[in-house]
Amino acid sequence: MSIHHFFYGTLCHPPLLHAVIGRVPDMQPASLCGYRVREACRDDVPLGFPVLEALSGATAQGFVCTLSPREAERIAWYEAGYNAQDLDVVQEGASLRARVWLPGAGHWQLGAEWSLAEWRPHWGALKTEAAAQFIREAEQIGPEAANARYHSILVRAWSKLAAQAQPMPQDLRRSVQDNDIDVDSQNIGYKGFFLVEDYRLRHRLFAGGFSDTLNRAAFVSGDAAVVLPYDARRDRVLLIEQFRTGPFARGEPNPWMIEAIAGRIDPGESPKQTAHREAMEEAGITLDSLIEAPRFYPTPGAKTEFIHCFIGLTDLPDDAGRPGGVEDEGEDIRPHLVSFDQLMEMVQSGEAGNAPLVVLALWLERMRDGLRAKA
Structure with a gap:
């Protein structure tokens, strides 16, 4: 029965x-009397x-369309936090009963009046992309x-868009052509704060033809920004120390790591904005300016993580x-x-034993004389 x-x-x-139901149905303009459309907010931040x-x-202006039961089910998955009600809407002057999704009590605050035209360029x-991934x-782990x-x-969606907007250069690497990668299946092997995806795929070989079908896994995490605060006049840096699960799980006797300030890039945020935000959150310092350093995949054989590095003057x-x-994220950070x-001594000894900090230390060494001369 259509709905x-x-x-x-x-x-x-x-x-x-289309990302939610797999097609674009016939959408006819309609209106709902007695309601207006407002921006959803949390802590006064638009969502x-x-x-x-x-x-x-x-x-409230909008559109009416007719969906199959399967499509209506996908809409219900996507509209979690809303409650469905069948209400009378007006289409071409006639009343029509249609399903409308109203906000659940206490979920969100109300912000300014909302406009699709204003939303589209910033959020569309x-x-x-997030709807398609959702x-x-x-379908695999349940709504x-x-x-x-x-x-x-x-x-993840924000990281994917960033990768497409600013891909890695390919001056030496082979140029990718259509159909160079044939994905037979893509399944979720683990779900939690992060995700592990299992792939069965084939890819084009340098000598021509395709590889055998390969079983591969990817640890899915978002892009991150890393910043090394540097005072050129005093010739010193600020480092942080915190417990890290990776070294602990490996069996490292002391899993408290010396690192540069770092954090995941939030949706809608630029890497530079993340660097400034994390410097305040993790060490309570304000950065005057940022110098771009190398950006890279730290573990391309298994992780989607991509890191943007900066020297923060x-x-x-x-x-x-x-x-x-951030207490809610279980962070406990000590600055140094x-x-x-001393930084370079720790790079030499291995105490500064993580890739972003080593990269930034070497990048700072490369730029240090010029920065000190300007200071």
Whole structure:
């Protein structure tokens, strides 16, 4: 049995609706009396989607379309946090009963009036990519588990868009052609804060033809920004120390690591914005300016993580830095002010034993004389 739906928000964006149900149905303009469309917010921060607010005399504009039961089920997966109600909407002057998704009580705050035209250039690509990933995960691990991972899904979508917008150069590497990679299956092997995906695929060989079918796994995490704060006048840097699960699981006797400041890039955020935010969150310092350093995949054989590195020029007096971290994320961070020479000694000894810090230390060594001369 077909079901009429009234959409007033992001599902009015045809590419996003296609990502959710697999097609773009016939969408006819319609209106819902007694409601207006508002921005959903949390802690006064817009979340990139709207909600309906009951308001006498108001009218919410949108579209009506007819969906199959299977398509309606996918819409229900995507609209977690909303409640479905069948209401009368107006289409071409006639009343029509349609399913409308209203916000659940207490889920979100109400922000400014919402506009699809204003939403589309800022959020459209991100939310569409995230919707497609959400449906893929919901079909494998269930909609409840996929909704619990939705922020991580947004992070992954933002990283994918960044990879497409600024791909790695290919001056020496082979140029990729269509159909160079044939994916037979892509399945979720583990779900949690991160994701592990199992692939069966073939790829083009340098000598021509294709490889045998390969079983491969990828640890899926988002892009990250790493920044090494440097005071050129005092010739010192600020490092942080924190417990790390990776060294602990490997059997490292002391799993507290010396690192540069780092953090995952949030959806809608640039790598530079992340670097500034993390410097304040993790060490309580403000960076004056950023110098771009190498960007890279630290473990391309198994991880999707991509790292953007920066030298952060700043003032680091003796009292610079404070213990930091986001408590809700279980972070417990201690800052250290060290001289450039001590940093390089730790690189030599191995105590600065993580790739981003080593890369940044060597990059700083390369630029240090010029930075000190300017200071």
